[in-house]
Structures are given as structure tokens and as C-alpha cells.
Amino acid sequence: MLLLAHAHVLLADTCLPWLREALTGAHVDAGVAGQADGEAGATAFSSAGAPACELSLCWTAAHAPADLPPHYATVRGLERYAHALRAAIPAQDVPLPQPALPAGALVGATTVGALARWLQGQALAGAWWPGCFAHDFSSYHQGHDGRRDMLAWVPQEAQRVLDVGGGEGHFLALLRTERGCETHLSEFSPSACARAAQRVDHAWPGDFLRLQVPDLPDGGRGAFDCITFLDSLEHAVEPGQWLNQAHSLLRPQGSIVGSVPHVGHWTVLADLLEGRWDYCPVGIHCNTHLRFFTQRTLTDLLTRHGFELEHLETAVVPCPPEWRSHWLATPGLATQSAQLDAYAFTFRARKVQALAQNAGGPQVRDSAQHREPASS
Numbered sequence: 001m002l003l004l005a006h007a008h009v010l011l012a013d014t015c016l017p018w019l020r021e022a023l024t025g026a027h028v029d030a031g032v033a034g035q036a037d038g039e040a041g042a043t044a045f046s047s048a049g050a051p052a053c054e055l056s057l058c059w060t061a062a063h064a065p066a067d068l069p070p071h072y073a074t075v076r077g078l079e080r081y082a083h084a085l086r087a088a089i090p091a092q093d094v095p096l097p098q099p100a101l102p103a104g105a106l107v108g109a110t111t112v113g114a115l116a117r118w119l120q121g122q123a124l125a126g127a128w129w130p131g132c133f134a135h136d137f138s139s140y141h142q143g144h145d146g147r148r149d150m151l152a153w154v155p156q157e158a159q160r161v162l163d164v165g166g167g168e169g170h171f172l173a174l175l176r177t178e179r180g181c182e183t184h185l186s187e188f189s190p191s192a193c194a195r196a197a198q199r200v201d202h203a204w205p206g207d208f209l210r211l212q213v214p215d216l217p218d219g220g221r222g223a224f225d226c227i228t229f230l231d232s233l234e235h236a237v238e239p240g241q242w243l244n245q246a247h248s249l250l251r252p253q254g255s256i257v258g259s260v261p262h263v264g265h266w267t268v269l270a271d272l273l274e275g276r277w278d279y280c281p282v283g284i285h286c287n288t289h290l291r292f293f294t295q296r297t298l299t300d301l302l303t304r305h306g307f308e309l310e311h312l313e314t315a316v317v318p319c320p321p322e323w324r325s326h327w328l329a330t331p332g333l334a335t336q337s338a339q340l341d342a343y344a345f346t347f348r349a350r351k352v353q354a355l356a357q358n359a360g361g362p363q364v365r366d367s368a369q370h371r372e373p374a375s376s
Contacts, residue, residue, distance in 0.1 A: 001115060003055075003108040005101055008138035010075070010280060012082040015058060018131045019109035022056035022091070053127040055096055055110040055118075058134035063104025065089045070133070073267040073317055073343060074285055075278035078135060086131025097123040107134040137282040146170035147230055151178065153257045153311075153348050158225035162186060162249065164208050164242065165232030169196030176200065184224070186211050209245050224249050229258035234289045243305035250351045256307060259346045263292035266319035266340040269327075284343075298345060307349035314342040 002016075014028075021028040061070050068088050072081045094102055099118045101108055110124070118124050151174060154161060162184040163172050172183035176199075183200040186208045187193050193205040204211055213220030227246045233239040246256050261284040268284055271277060279287040293301075299309055319340040327335045 001110055001112055003101060003110065003115075005106045006138055008136065008140070008281075009106050010078065010135040010137060010282070011058070011107065012075075012079045012133065014079070014082055014086075015107075015132050015134070016109075018086070018129060019056045019058070019107075022052045022127060022129045023054070023109060023111060025051045052091060053093070053129075054114040054124040055108050055126040056129040056132065057094070057102070057105050057126055058107040058132040059085065059089075059128055060104055060106050060134050060136060062136070063102075063128070073265065073283060074271050074276075075280050076271045076274060076276045077267050078133070082131050082133050085133055089130055091130055092128040094126045094128060095123060096126040102126070106136055107132075135282075140282045146174040148174060150228070150230060150257065150259070150346070151175065153346065154179070154181075154226050154228070155255055155348075158255070160184070160223060160225050162224045162227045164227060164229050164246070165235065166228070166230065167192050167196070169199040169203065171228070171230060172196075173199035184213065209241060211245070211249070221248050222251050224254060225251060226255045226257060229256065231259050231261075233258055234260050234286075234291050234293065237290055239291050240301060240305055243301065243307065247306045247351055252351065254351045255310070255348055256351075257346075257348050259344060260293045260298060261286075261289070261344045262294065262314070262339075262342045264294045264339050265317065265343050266323060267317070267343075269340070270323065293345070295339065295342065295345060298347070302347075302349045306351060306353050308352040310348045310350050312345055312347045314338075315344040315346070316341045317343040 002019075017028045020026075059065065064070055065085070065088075068085055070081060072078045096102065096118070099115075108126070110118075114124055147170070150171060154175065156179075158179075158181060160182045161172065161175055163169070164186045166172060166185050166187055167189075169183070169185050169187075172181075172185055175181040176183045183202070185193065185196050185200045185203040187196065187203065187205060188207065190205040193203040196203045202213070202215070204213070211220065213223065216223045227250060229242070229246075233242060236242050243256070250256070263284060265284060277285065279285050281287065284292075295312070295314075299312075302309055319337075324337060324340060327333065327340065328337060
């Protein structure tokens with residue numbers, strides 16, 4: 001029986017067999033990192049011995065081994081980390097006097113009989129089990145911190161700000177409270193807009209490319225000082241059309257601020273070398289991402305659609321030194337060391353010119369916003 005603190009968890013394929021191992025006493029060989037396709041998922045049970053505990057627990061970021069903190073950014077990376085965890089960290093016993101998962105735990109496994117005894121007041125013998133790790137992505141769509149890290153990217157002189165794909169408006173709420181900005185939200189989800197209404201000045205549900213702001217002259221054309229795309233451009237069918245629309249809505253010299261994941265990060269390259277590209281609910285391989293960016297393709301996109309890059313920073317998740325040295329030494333590859341470390345890009349760009357003729361205007365046929373409502 002699996003016990004969950006909530007449903008927003010991601011487990012490596014080996015996790016469930018290893019959790020079962022603790023309850024049955026049957027040792028599990030669930031493959032090793034690096035096996036060929038078709039082998040890594042193979043699970044073999046040895047003869048059963050005495051159960052090791054009554055409730056086996058997954059490690060989490062909130063309760064991680066000090067000697068081996070989490071280091072992964074993809075599903076395959078989670079698998080590699082789970083195998084490293086299994087090899088390096090033994091089981092750690094934890095008494096469970098009350099029928100509740102201990103602090104930091106998200107996932108546990110037990111038997112029906114043990115659960116019944118626990119609910120009747122009998123303490124259980126629990127253990128944080130080797131190789132079992134649960135990734136918590138419950139905050140991915142909530143964004144209650146409001147992306148405070150992005151406040152400084154909005155120009156100080158900006159008075160009217162539009163956030164595209166901003167979910168429940170938490171980022172705009174920070175801007176309104178701390179900077180006094182007039183805040184507008186364009187969000188495809190009507191329910192997210194309804195929840196945002198108390199936090200922002202104006203919330204506009206529906207397609208960003210159809211946005212008309214009735215309270216502003218010319219439907220808002222040329223009316224905004226800054227437009228933000230915080231992890232939203234990668235969810236667009238045609239991000240260039242979103243930039244065209246932003247270009248028309250910005251005043252002269254207005255700015256866009258955005259953040260996008262980097263498809264050239266070392267974790268993606270390592271996965272591809274192993275024949276893996278695993279979509280999941282979060283991260284670079286998020287299953288609602290439709291477009292993927294490198295630094296070059298991002299800057300080229302901005303230039304083509306009438307913007308000049310003012311500032312760009314990278315979120316760094318460093319490449320393992322031995323992998324970096326191997327890739328840098330590979331003949332015939334112009335490997336860029338800094339790009340291997342870049343997990344995501346944050347940027348600000350300024351409107352500098354009329355759109356090139358071949359950039360085109362907003363086209364409703366390209367406008368679908370295939371993404372879960374965020375809450376930034």
C-alpha cells in the first residue's frame with residue numbers, strides 16, 4: 001500500500017520495487033544506471049528474508065542525505081541519482097508512533113495489516129530506504145512566491161505592466177504592492193484569471209493574440225511599458241507571434257522580460273547520448289513545452305521580431321567535471337563550456353524598431369497556448 005502526502009510527486013522506475021523490498025525482505029536488483037534500453041527496468045527478487053521495516057520511506061529534497069544532496073534535472077537524471085543514493089546511503093531507521101508520515105516525507109509504503117495496527121495506536125518501525133527518492137513538484141503551478149527574483153528585471157520607470165501566461169497573478173501582485181504598477185494579466189485559463197482578479201488591476205482571459213484592452217486607446221496598442229513572459233514562451237506554438245503582439249502593445253522603447261529553459265544543458269545532452277528524452281510534468285522536458293531554446297536561437301528570435309537584447313543571465317546547474325572534460329576534448333565539436341552549465345536564461349530586451357516585413361503580424365491560427373495554468 002502506497003501512502004502519499006499529495007499527488008504531485010515524481011518517482012524513478014526503481015523506487016516502487018525498492019520500497020517493496022523493505023516490506024518483504026526480498027532483495028531487489030532493479031538494474032544499474034547505464035544499462036542498455038530494455039535492461040534498466042528489469043527487476044529481480046531474491047529469496048525473501050525477514051522484512052526490514054513496517055513502513056519504507058522515500059528520501060526527499062526536504063529530507064535528503066547530507067552526504068549526497070539531490071543532483072538531477074531530468075527523469076533520467078533522477079534515475080542516476082537514485083542508483084547513486086542506493087549505493088552510498090544505507091537504510092536509516094525512524095520510529096513512527098503516530099499515524100502520519102514524518103517531517104519531510106512525501107511517499108511511504110506499508111502493508112494493510114501494518115496500517116491497521118498504526119491507526120489503532122500501535123507504533124510502526126519505519127526506515128528511509130536506500131535508493132528511494134521522491135521529487136516534489138507541488139509548487140510548480142502555484143507560484144505563491146510570486147517570482148520575486150524577477151522584480152528587479154522590470155525597469156524602474158515601468159508604470160503599466162502586462163504579464164502573459166501569468167496564471168493566478170502572484171507576480172503582478174508583487175509588482176502592484178511593491179512598485180505601485182498598474183497591472184494587467186493575459187492568461188488563457190478563465191479560472192486562473194478569476195482567481196487572479198483580487199490580486200491584479202485587470203485580468204484578461206483567453207488568447208493573448210486576440211487581446212484587446214477596452215479601457216485603453218486603440219485596444220492597448222502602444223500602451224504598455226513592460227510585458228513579461230515568465231516561463232511562458234516555450235509553451236507557445238509560435239513564440240514569434242507572441243513577440244509580434246508584444247511589440248505592437250509596447251510603447252516606443254518599451255521592454256519585454258522573460259525566462260526560458262535551455263535545451264543545451266548538459267543533462268539533456270547526457271540523456272540523448274543514452275537514447276532518452278522523457279517528458280514529465282516539470283523542468284526542461286515539461287510535457288507542455290512546445291518550443292525549445294538555446295542562447296543563440298533565443299537572441300535570434302528577439303532580433304527578428306524587433307527587440308534588442310539588453311541583459312541576459314543564466315541559471316547554472318554545473319556539469320560534472322569528468323563529463324565536461326570529455327566533451328571539450330572531443331575532436332570536431334566546438335563545445336561551449338559555459339553553455340553546458342546553463343539550465344535556463346533570464347533576459348530583458350527593448351523594442352527598437354518596426355517589425356520586419358517577413359516577421360508578420362499576430363496570426364490567430366498560431367495562437368494556441370498549450371500549457372497548464374501557472375501561478376507566477
